[in-house]
Amino acid sequence: MPVSSDSRGNSVFHGDVNSPGRSLTSSPGSASRLGRAASWHERPNLDSRFPSFHALSETPVSTVPSSPRIKPRLQKKRSVTMSIPGQTFTKLNQSSSASSVEYADDKLVVVMVGLPARGKSYIVNKLVRYYNWLQYSCKAFNAGNLRRKQQAHDSSAAFFDPTVPANARLLDEYASQTLEALIHWLQHENGIVGIFDATNSTLERRKSIVERLQDLPYVTVLFIESVCSDEQLLASNMMLKLRGPDYKGKDPQQSLLDFQNRVRMYEKKYEPLGEKEENLNYRYIKVINVGKKVVAYNIQGFLTGQAVFFLLNFNLSPRQIWLTRHGESEDNVKGRIGGDAPLTPLGLQFREDLAKFIAEQRILFQERLHIAQLQKSDMLQGAAIAAGESSETAATAATSVVAAAAVPSDDFTSDPDHDHDQSNSCYDDGFLKPFSVWSSMMKRSLQTAAAFDEDAYDVKAMKMLDEICSGMCEGMTYKEIRTQYPAEYEARKHDKLQYRYPGSGGESYLDVIYRLQSVIVEIERLQHHVLIIGHRVIMRIILAYFLGCGREDIAYLNVPLHTVYCIEPRPYGTDTYQYNYDPVNRRFVQVPFSVVNKAHDAFEEL
Ligand SMILES: Nc1ncnc2c1ncn2[C@@H]1O[C@H](COP(=O)(O)OP(=O)(O)OP(=O)(O)O)[C@@H](O)[C@H]1O
Numbered sequence: 001m002p003v004s005s006d007s008r009g010n011s012v013f014h015g016d017v018n019s020p021g022r023s024l025t026s027s028p029g030s031a032s033r034l035g036r037a038a039s040w041h042e043r044p045n046l047d048s049r050f051p052s053f054h055a056l057s058e059t060p061v062s063t064v065p066s067s068p069r070i071k072p073r074l075q076k077k078r079s080v081t082m083s084i085p086g087q088t089f090t091k092l093n094q095s096s097s098a099s100s101v102e103y104a105d106d107k108l109v110v111v112m113v114g115l116p117a118r119g120k121s122y123i124v125n126k127l128v129r130y131y132n133w134l135q136y137s138c139k140a141f142n143a144g145n146l147r148r149k150q151q152a153h154d155s156s157a158a159f160f161d162p163t164v165p166a167n168a169r170l171l172d173e174y175a176s177q178t179l180e181a182l183i184h185w186l187q188h189e190n191g192i193v194g195i196f197d198a199t200n201s202t203l204e205r206r207k208s209i210v211e212r213l214q215d216l217p218y219v220t221v222l223f224i225e226s227v228c229s230d231e232q233l234l235a236s237n238m239m240l241k242l243r244g245p246d247y248k249g250k251d252p253q254q255s256l257l258d259f260q261n262r263v264r265m266y267e268k269k270y271e272p273l274g275e276k277e278e279n280l281n282y283r284y285i286k287v288i289n290v291g292k293k294v295v296a297y298n299i300q301g302f303l304t305g306q307a308v309f310f311l312l313n314f315n316l317s318p319r320q321i322w323l324t325r326h327g328e329s330e331d332n333v334k335g336r337i338g339g340d341a342p343l344t345p346l347g348l349q350f351r352e353d354l355a356k357f358i359a360e361q362r363i364l365f366q367e368r369l370h371i372a373q374l375q376k377s378d379m380l381q382g383a384a385i386a387a388g389e390s391s392e393t394a395a396t397a398a399t400s401v402v403a404a405a406a407v408p409s410d411d412f413t414s415d416p417d418h419d420h421d422q423s424n425s426c427y428d429d430g431f432l433k434p435f436s437v438w439s440s441m442m443k444r445s446l447q448t449a450a451a452f453d454e455d456a457y458d459v460k461a462m463k464m465l466d467e468i469c470s471g472m473c474e475g476m477t478y479k480e481i482r483t484q485y486p487a488e489y490e491a492r493k494h495d496k497l498q499y500r501y502p503g504s505g506g507e508s509y510l511d512v513i514y515r516l517q518s519v520i521v522e523i524e525r526l527q528h529h530v531l532i533i534g535h536r537v538i539m540r541i542i543l544a545y546f547l548g549c550g551r552e553d554i555a556y557l558n559v560p561l562h563t564v565y566c567i568e569p570r571p572y573g574t575d576t577y578q579y580n581y582d583p584v585n586r587r588f589v590q591v592p593f594s595v596v597n598k599a600h601d602a603f604e605e606l
């Protein structure tokens, strides 16, 4: 099969478009031929396809012709392999006998299991963000929220005593109503992944959930249990609960004692996932001590596999995720898209000041971390004494929390000697949290990353961070595209997320999302800081993940050049900061974080 490579080194396969039995599986560039990249379960209307530079008959395709002799028996019902919005398209044989082929939605119900303060909601929030970012409609249904909404009396530990029938019935009712709301969403709001966030602490409860769901077509049930035996983490988690809705505004130490009693109430009846579920052939993932150990049983299907992949890689380590585009390039000045232009003098100045700014922020964060751990230690000490422990025992336990946080991540440790010349307290431990700097393999990004000292940073270039490829429009201005290819210009304006540039290597935002999936998971896996020096589309997609942006916003986020974003994962979400570069005074000024571009102008200037 003839193969060529385009200007960016991508291989382009030129198949024989008239090959017999050609199946319309998607391939780079195919969506613009097939019209809107059809969701996997919709038939694309070939007559409404986006216009392209080539008529369908001329367009080079990368499909391998299937032998006319072997006609695989096509699945007439549900798809059993991965189905990725905008990336895969399964077309069934037109001559199939079924009058209307039933496109089954592969739906997933995730059922959380775990004692209080085991991170269930934390895991749920991350999974919701991850699935939605992958363009699978995902929503969480939390029984605790329903309880708080409906409950007249307070939520003290006594209410959770399983030996009090009235309360046990109420808790079951809250759980049942929550599950029904999830089912309704799946059936009537095109939901794909519904997550049931509750303790679901007994086998009996879990069996009733499976029985209720088995009536739904094409629904897979996956149990995810969070188990934690790390006393320091549990103590820290329970302290975090004091800021939660159940204890807001109440005495911290009394609240901590009450929450510890609530956990004891659940422990009376708690049954961990295990052999009984295996005998029932349930699917489950057991996350132990924030992924230190993960047990997966009977995992089948693409969506469940995504959950395992994600849960193997997340962590709670406090760190910063920095994002910025490359410095100004010569094509930016000319308004030309794509290409591989070098930095301008202003772009070179930006990179020097960026390196100084990041070095300062790295030290400031370490100091903040140290102070936060001391505060946590005081709080733990006070709670332990209130619980009746001796002050010596309490002090020892609390100090170990601080010590545990000061140890750098196990990825690699910057050279303590190199940092010893810093004159502030955070170097007393001799450790500075490691810092990775990732760029794309495009000149403008590589040049920006070159300002970072490889002795103090782990500098890496990644092709998956390259800017979106605009295919035949590479090197053009928006005005030239609008003039020379008005239909393409309008088509992209119509659906910027799914529109794929025609021509070899042409990409859509959805293509780049899937190209960045492994980068997102790697960012979640890292326990130390990272700075990503990307491009406009790359910034939008990564920011959209951490902000949980809706698909209608992703392609329009306002991410100008010489703007630096900082994301700090927190126990209940993320803190975000933005700094604009002042080239005159050569400094970065913190401004309110603001990336949503309500104007939604598809082609704002570069
Ligand atoms: N896998 C995990 N194991 C232990 N702790 C975790 C895990 N993931 C997150 N955490 C920490 O646990 C804290 C509390 O988590 P979260 O509120 O989600 O608990 P929960 O199990 O939902 O509690 P509850 O059942 O009371 O709602 C989080 O803020 C986070 O710092």
Ligand SMILES: O=P(O)(O)OC[C@H]1O[C@](O)(CO)[C@@H](O)[C@@H]1O
Binding pocket: 332, 336, 337, 338, 339, 467, 468, 470, 535, 536, 537, 555, 602, 603, 604, 606
């Ligand atoms: O999706 P939009 O808004 O066209 O922005 C993407 C464009 O931004 C740029 O990164 C501007 O430099 C181009 O290389 C790229 O094609």
